[in-house]
Amino acid sequence: MIDLVEQIVRHQLEDTVKELGQPKFRAKQLREWIVQNRVDSFEEMTNLPKAFREKLAESCRIWTTTIAKHTTADDGTEKLLVQLHDGGRIECVLLRDGDRRTICISSQVGCAMGCVFCASGLDGVERNLTAGEIAEQMLRLQMLLPEEERLSHIVVMGMGEPLANIDRLLPALNLASSEDGLGISARRITISTVGLPPAIDKLSKLDTRYHLAVSLHAPNDELRTQIVPVNKTIGIQKILDAADHYFEVSGRRLTFEYVLLSELNDRPEHAQQLAKLLKGRPALLNVIPYNPVPGLPYETPTVQAQQRFREILESHGITVKFRHRKGDKINAACGQLRRLSKENLVPLEGSAPT
Template identity: 75%
Template sequence: MTDKSQIHLLDDPTSLKSWLKNNGQPAFRAGQVQKWLMEGRAEDFEAMTNLPAALRNELAENFAIWTSTIAKHTVADDGTEKLLVALADGGRIECVLLRDGDRRTICISSQVGCAMGCVFCASGLDGVDRNLTTGEIIEQMLKLQRLLPADERLSHIVVMGMGEPLANVDNLMAALETASDSDGLGISPRRITISTVGLPTAMDKLTRSNPRYHLAVSLHAPNDRLRNQLVPVNNKIGIDKILAAADRYFDMSGRRLTFEYVLLGGINDSIEHARELAGKLKGRPALLNVIPYNPVVGLPYSTPSQGVIRAFREELEKANITIKFRKRKGDKINAACGQLRRSTPPAISIELPTSKSQPASD
């Protein structure tokens, strides 16, 4: 944990380089420190045994590696692990490690709470407190990587835990640079998915800056009338503007888009909804990722029946929409889509990427 005079090392990788220079230390020490951290082999400077002891002491005085602690660690029978992370200011967030064959996917949070107000989601129940810092986002990645045995590495990242990632686009982009850098975690940008409710201005910023990541847009409704009710932020935006921004991202990145659709029993799961959705997506190089709702304690929504899910799927397949239904993982430890809370959670479940990189909630 930090004291006020310490610099959070993970928040600004350049700070260590400047400090080394100003203190007459060779620049290669920064690379050594980075390697210890990214390979998950050192908990503190003391453990970095290829650094001189005096330097280790000085670094420990001036820099904090960790600003958060693990408040709770939950493991499910299917190998899914969830961390409740306590931030330095008392905020709580969650992040998840999912195992699926050779894949080691993590789902991370981008904000404390969420301001988007999706009616079926636990994460936004209490609004948003603040954005996570770049360092706090990277800490989630490193804490989850440290759960793996020495011969395993993280393979995929989905940014779809608590918060709207594109409402914190600058800090997130800096953290993903470290995730994808060969001197960082070395995860290919193609295996990193940013899941958004659809904020066109931030989507365009992403398009202009670095369209290397996979983008998943959560629609949840095929028309503005219904989406305004389910995703209140839509009142100020509208589906067509979001689709246009998604198209611009595709034009620049060449990465096939994913559209997410949480299927809510009796709300957005009819044949008419499927037809309307097909009309919106037709002709777009996109995957539709459908997530049967994970019930949240205290919210009045339900999972559709198997028959309704099948009929919804068949209608979209008839229209030649590429569609995938997400596998459920982590339900038993409440680690699924749209159910993370910023306080100690009653129930969460995280939906896991299947083939490409499918996020849970955004």
């Protein structure tokens, strides 16, 4: 079977249409139906000849994935547990905040970075997602919106380390940011990374202009290696150097992420060190009070500890934003996305691939 979303992100749809005996303009129609018109079947593509639709149904499929579970929260957050064609499972999220419609998507099945507080890496990494599988998350989450609404922001902050799968991620993001794709401005697309300098340098060379969020989680190498083990072979300074260069090339203000863990990285001396590390950089520090994960020993800092941490940073002129929790009651908040066991899968009616 030909996977049409993969064909779209790889710019191969015209070749497929030609092989099926159709003129080139049919590729544009097919792309519009799948990407912009949110259809779920070939039968809905009413401006395509019936014979062509039948041929598409025989040899192609829109989806390689199925929705295994769909969960909603009172704050409007929706989470999809997506089953892949080979049995792997990932999660992705739709967040509603005023007029913003933000999606959080995954880039790998699991994660190899080993961040000690994060659910996504508990079972290690299984494989990279294809460009089509990344794009399918966007399209499936878009279909949760009413017809009059559209996606406004994307954060690649779900399962996996995005820059460890950069060659498949970028074609999917190009679909998101192109005018004949989802039409989301590059400045509204954020790639979150623990910091892989060679991949950040590649983003700089390609002049991608996406927003970059670097997950620090500690103000010194000793503590960061404890929290983010991959740091042992990298080091904070190399990450900062690569991030600074990306800022120079892209002009995008950097964001640094910092998950606040009670009694581990939330003490006054940590705030002082962090302020010294970031001083003089045109950056936003996004502080995320820890979202508890069952089975892990870490706790959310007290309100007093959070306030003290913030006051120290702001006294040094650091621009700080504390992220409000959204989706934590359905395990859809930062650090809570993970694969579920097959026993927990609840297939939805009508979720079979097209």
